[in-house]
Amino acid sequence: MATNPLTQLPGYLLRRASAWTMAALAKRLEEFELTPTEASVLVVIASNPGIIQSEIGRMLGIVSANMTPLVGRLEQRELVKRLPVDKRSFGLRTTRRGAAIADRAFTAMQEQEDALIESVPAKNRATFLQTLQDITSVLDE
C-alpha cells in the first residue's frame, strides 16, 4: 500500500486544505461572477469606504501590478467607483449594487467556512482559528 510521507507536514496539509477550500468557494461565487480574489477585494472595499488600491494590496497580499486589472474589472461592472483623493490615487467605494453583492459574497464565504470547520471537533475550533491568526499575523515582517 502506497503511503504519503507528506501528511505529517503542516505546510503540505495547509496547502491541500487551502486548495480544497478555494475550489469550493470559487463554485459558490460563480453565482456572482466573482473569483475568490475579486470577492475578497470587493468585501474589503465595502467595509472600508474610501480605501485606496495600494492599501487593499497590502492588506490582502496582492501586489499593485495585479490590483490594477482586478479593480478595473470591478469598476467596469459598476460594482465599485473610484473617487480621486489626490492627483495620484483614488478612494474606492462600492456602488449600491456592489454593496449588495459584497454582502451576499461575504455570506457565501461564511457558509464555506462552516463547511470547512465541520470536520473539526467543536472543542478545537477556537484554537484552530487562533493558531491560523497567530501564523498569518507574523507573515508581513
Place this chain on the structure above:
Amino acid sequence: MATNPLTQLPGYLLRRASAWTMAALAKRLEEFELTPTEASVLVVIASNPGIIQSEIGRMLGIVSANMTPLVGRLEQRELVKRLPVDKRSFGLRTTRRGAAIADRAFTAMQEQEDALIESVPAKNRATFLQTLQDITSVLDE
C-alpha cells in the same frame, strides 16, 4: 484605520498561510531546481518505489493531465525512471541522483515546516496538526 473583515474566516487565513508557506518553500527548493509540486512528486516516488502516475495523482490531488509533463521533466533530468508494469502504465522509481535530491528536498520541507510552526505556541502545535489532518482526510469524498 482600515480593517480586514476576512481575518475572522479560517478559509481565508488558510489561504494566506498556505500562500506564504509555498512561496517560502519555493525559495528553499530553488537550490534543487524543483518547484514545490515537483518536489512533492519526487518525494512520493522516493518513498513508494514502483508507484504509478495515476496513484501519485490521487494521493496528491493532481489530475492526470498535469502529471504527464511533470513526471516528464523529472525523467528528462534523470531524477526518475519509468519501468513498464503492463502495457498501459509505468512504475516510477528514483535514480540514485533522484533519491539523493528527494532526501535533501524533504529535509528542506521539514525545515520550512519548522519555520511555519514557530509562531504557534508549543502547546497548540499537536492540535493544529491533528486539526489539519482531520480536515484534509475528508476532502476526497
Place this chain on the structure above:
DNA sequence: TATTGTTATACTCTATAACTATA
C-alpha cells in the same frame, strides 16, 4: 526620495475536453 498606479510579461498550478490504448 518614496509612493501610487500602470503596462507588459512570464511562470506555476489547476482544470476540462477529447483522445488512444489497455485492463
Place this chain on the structure above:
DNA sequence: TATAGTTATAGAGTATAACAATA
C-alpha cells in the same frame, strides 16, 4: 466499461521589471 496516460488549451493567481506622475 473502467482505467492509464496523453495532448491541447485555458484560466486564475502571483511575481518582476520598467515606467510616469505625484507626495
